[in-house]
Amino acid sequence: MNSRPPGELTQVSQTRVSLLLRLRHENNEQSWREFYTVYGRLIFGYSLHFNISYAEAEDIVQEVCVKVFRQIGRFDYSPQRGRFRGWLKTITRNTVIDYLRRRQRRKDATQKFQETLEAQFLDYETKVDEEIWAWEWKKTLYENALERVRARVDSGTFKVFRLYALEGMHIDAVVEETGLNANAVYAVKHRILKYIREEVDRLQNEEAFSDQTG
Amino acid sequence: MTRQDETAPEHISDKLMIRDLQAATDSSEVFFSARELSLENMRLSVPSRGDFFDRKSILSFELDGVDVLRVSMCDLPVTVGRGERVDCRLDVEGISRVHCRLERVGGLVRLCDAGSKNGTRVNGKEIEMQDLCEGDTVQIGTACLRVRRM
Numbered sequence: 001m002n003s004r005p006p007g008e009l010t011q012v013s014q015t016r017v018s019l020l021l022r023l024r025h026e027n028n029e030q031s032w033r034e035f036y037t038v039y040g041r042l043i044f045g046y047s048l049h050f051n052i053s054y055a056e057a058e059d060i061v062q063e064v065c066v067k068v069f070r071q072i073g074r075f076d077y078s079p080q081r082g083r084f085r086g087w088l089k090t091i092t093r094n095t096v097i098d099y100l101r102r103r104q105r106r107k108d109a110t111q112k113f114q115e116t117l118e119a120q121f122l123d124y125e126t127k128v129d130e131e132i133w134a135w136e137w138k139k140t141l142y143e144n145a146l147e148r149v150r151a152r153v154d155s156g157t158f159k160v161f162r163l164y165a166l167e168g169m170h171i172d173a174v175v176e177e178t179g180l181n182a183n184a185v186y187a188v189k190h191r192i193l194k195y196i197r198e199e200v201d202r203l204q205n206e207e208a209f210s211d212q213t214g
Numbered sequence: 215m216t217r218q219d220e221t222a223p224e225h226i227s228d229k230l231m232i233r234d235l236q237a238a239t240d241s242s243e244v245f246f247s248a249r250e251l252s253l254e255n256m257r258l259s260v261p262s263r264g265d266f267f268d269r270k271s272i273l274s275f276e277l278d279g280v281d282v283l284r285v286s287m288c289d290l291p292v293t294v295g296r297g298e299r300v301d302c303r304l305d306v307e308g309i310s311r312v313h314c315r316l317e318r319v320g321g322l323v324r325l326c327d328a329g330s331k332n333g334t335r336v337n338g339k340e341i342e343m344q345d346l347c348e349g350d351t352v353q354i355g356t357a358c359l360r361v362r363r364m
Binding site: 143193197 | 228232236237245249255259
């Protein structure tokens, strides 16, 4: 299990065209799916901070993605990393606010309650909102990186990592459970963390509106 | 999870990275379980002009600022007309017994003319079917109804 399985790193050496570039020029099912998997998770996590249920957050993800897919061709080109995320945050925030307003309208809110709600929206302008967005982006990065690494390595290797690193099982118990020696378990942990670093880096580069060579 | 402006994994210790990984997986199963349904909704919605209506939305039609028809997304599809057996009855001049239908397509609301005598118009243009947006004006018979999304 210590040796690297054949093909494990083929994805790394591929020339990748940025996800956003593909979304902009091809706008097809595959690029939608990739976008949804990475950024949908970010939108979902952000929405949940506003007293919104899982089902409501799913609807917000869909609405934001539909807006992005319709408007991506008009997005102002810039290779600057993070710029797209700022644009996406604006769309997401406006969609969440619009949703909360409609939800309140459905409940036949009194004028007073509307004013309270407006005051809450103003609070979202603060630094806290930026922190929530950054926090959820970080979670998104790690979660997607972990999923990509899970697909890159064999299930036995991933299980060792899950037990030892993620679930915090004691080294002796992992050795007993997997039949590996302790050095092999440490090596797996080290290798998987290295892969995760690579995937996080790749996910961040996929935001660029330019070709990336991995 | 540590909070930083930009994640720079090469500068994060193994210990911190593991902590971040553990924190990242809290609601992932919920999100990914709905992926296929969400993608299907988007596939239907993206090529259209129509506004996205969430599952709890209420579509309201106003005549001179007064609600004359309200339809919940979960009630769609519905028929609209002056006949006794339609789902939503509107008694205005020039409306057919079964004038039009409202259908749910992905996250959209689609208005379809049901072979009415005087036709159905959206923003002044006669339509056979049209996906609706907030603020659209729908003309059914002599009534000009304004669309609201609630």
